[in-house]
Amino acid sequence: MQEHLLVPYDGSPLSQRALERALTKHPDDRITVLYVLDPVLAVYEAEAKGAPAASTLHDRMTERADEICADAAERASEHGREITKATENGRPARTIVSYADDHDVDHIVMGSHGREGVSRLVLGSVAERVMRQAPMPVTIVR
Structure with missing residues (x-):
């Protein structure tokens, strides 16, 4: 029976490894790649780099999400x-678990940490929260 796997994906090396694992270890299963636009994290990063206007920030975030999803494809x-x-908007851990619940996901495969800098610190805790809150199995790739 085919399972539905969810791979939260941000383009980081560990999310790439998680996708690679899902593709190779689950050759017959359906895979959804989820990119979460975190508005809170985006504001922190924008302020660190010089905050653009809100509409410009949203456009940049959406463009980045499209690029990352295209990379996964x-x-x-x-x-x-x-x-x-x-692509979903929201707090990453909560959004990942909600998406998995709403879309009949059987298994989540995700990297242990995200990108670099502030994102890496925040996203490391995302994997832990998802692991604790998700009602389905979660595989953490390091």
Whole structure:
């Protein structure tokens, strides 16, 4: 029976490894890649780099999400696979668990940490929260 896997994906090396694991270890399962636009984290990063206008910030975030999801799709196509791409707004851990619940996900495969800098510190705790809150199995890739 085919399972539905969710791979939270931010383009970081560990999220790439998580996607790679899902693609290779679950060759017959359906995979959805989820990119979460975290407005709180975006504001912190924008202030650190010089805050643009809110509409410009949203446009940049959306453009980045599209690029990251396209990267995931390209990686999947290298394995002869197609994935479903999704982008959601919200706090990452809560959004990942809610998405998994709402979309009948059977298993979450995710990296232990996200990108660099502030994101890395925040996203490390995301994996822990997802692991504790998700009602389905969670595989953490390091």
